[in-house]
Amino acid sequence: MHQDLSTYLRKKSLNLGLRKLLIYATGILEQAVFPAKCMACGTFFHPAQRQVCSLNEKDVQYDDSFNYIERFTFKKLMSPYLCQECSNSFISVESPICLSCGIMFKSREGEDHICGECITSPKKIRRSCASGVYDKALMAMIHSLKYKGKIQLARPLGMLLFSAFMSYWDKESIDIIVPVPLHIKRFRKRGFNQSFLLVKNWVQLAKSLSINFAHIEIDKHLLLRNRWTQSQTGLGRKQRAANIKNAFSINKSSNIIEKKILLVDDVYTTGATANECAKVLLRGGAESVDVLTLARAI
Ligand SMILES: [Zn+2]
Ligand SMILES: [Zn+2]
Numbered sequence: 001m002h003q004d005l006s007t008y009l010r011k012k013s014l015n016l017g018l019r020k021l022l023i024y025a026t027g028i029l030e031q032a033v034f035p036a037k038c039m040a041c042g043t044f045f046h047p048a049q050r051q052v053c054s055l056n057e058k059d060v061q062y063d064d065s066f067n068y069i070e071r072f073t074f075k076k077l078m079s080p081y082l083c084q085e086c087s088n089s090f091i092s093v094e095s096p097i098c099l100s101c102g103i104m105f106k107s108r109e110g111e112d113h114i115c116g117e118c119i120t121s122p123k124k125i126r127r128s129c130a131s132g133v134y135d136k137a138l139m140a141m142i143h144s145l146k147y148k149g150k151i152q153l154a155r156p157l158g159m160l161l162f163s164a165f166m167s168y169w170d171k172e173s174i175d176i177i178v179p180v181p182l183h184i185k186r187f188r189k190r191g192f193n194q195s196f197l198l199v200k201n202w203v204q205l206a207k208s209l210s211i212n213f214a215h216i217e218i219d220k221h222l223l224l225r226n227r228w229t230q231s232q233t234g235l236g237r238k239q240r241a242a243n244i245k246n247a248f249s250i251n252k253s254s255n256i257i258e259k260k261i262l263l264v265d266d267v268y269t270t271g272a273t274a275n276e277c278a279k280v281l282l283r284g285g286a287e288s289v290d291v292l293t294l295a296r297a298i
Contacts, residue, residue: 123278134296154198176216178222248276249280268291
């Protein structure tokens with residue numbers, strides 16, 4: 001009933017100011033009467049900022065494009081879905097990190113550099129980075145999106161990823177954004193590719209923040225996953241690399257010659273998937289391949 005009222009108010013062509021006020025008031029009422037269930041721990045809580053983070057484009061005004069990174073924090077974006085305790089468990093990836101695989105060093109001092117593992121076995125990836133550490137709340141959010149079909153999380157998680165991209169990359173250094181594809185069998189079973197959902201709204205988001213994104217193309221058809229592979233979960237580093245070998249190819253109609261590509265995926269574990277994609281893309285003529293993920297396993 002309360003949802004019906006909100007939807008009714010959104011649709012009804014009332015005076016904009018009055019409509020916003022009524023939506024705000026019903027939001028307060030909803031929060032008081034209907035607490036939310038934390039998606040990570042299952043406890044009930046009263047979201048402090050459900051309205052602010054409703055993420056309904058029509059309601060969110062990006063009034064100041066300079067402070068969006070401050071507002072696109074895990075805590076703020078996830079406030080309608082997580083209790084405070086779970087929200088606080090998020091650890092963002094911060095320097096010093098490995099310049100190649102993006103792992104966060106235990107020592108919190110010093111410059112970014114190449115880690116021992118990447119020196120021993122160099123990656124095809126130019127650089128990689130993630131929004132947060134793959135643990136607790138972030139892990140729960142990714143699982144909810146992928147395995148429980150909570151696709152409403154794709155938008156706030158996509159905003160979190162966007163802010164990581166804008167913080168760590170010079171956007172002029174990227175020509176094409178490519179979500180890591182799923183095999184058609186897995187895609188049909190899940191109904192969506194979570195990596196694509198994360199970047200699906202980026203052009204619109206950039207536009208609303210007055211960020212020039214015109215030179216960047218988002219291409220979900222560029223990479224193809226031809227071979228069915230078992231899940232990488234539970235496999236070791238070498239097994240993962242063997243499991244994913246030759247699983248990808250490039251769509252023949254795509255032009256990637258001398259293009260700078262940003263691969264996007266939900267989680268970076270050993271980098272086997274990203275590295276295999278990078279190998280194929282570089283072989284196909286790409287100039288460089290960078291990797292951005294929501295989470296970095298430690
Ligand atoms: Zn919780
Ligand atoms: Zn490394």
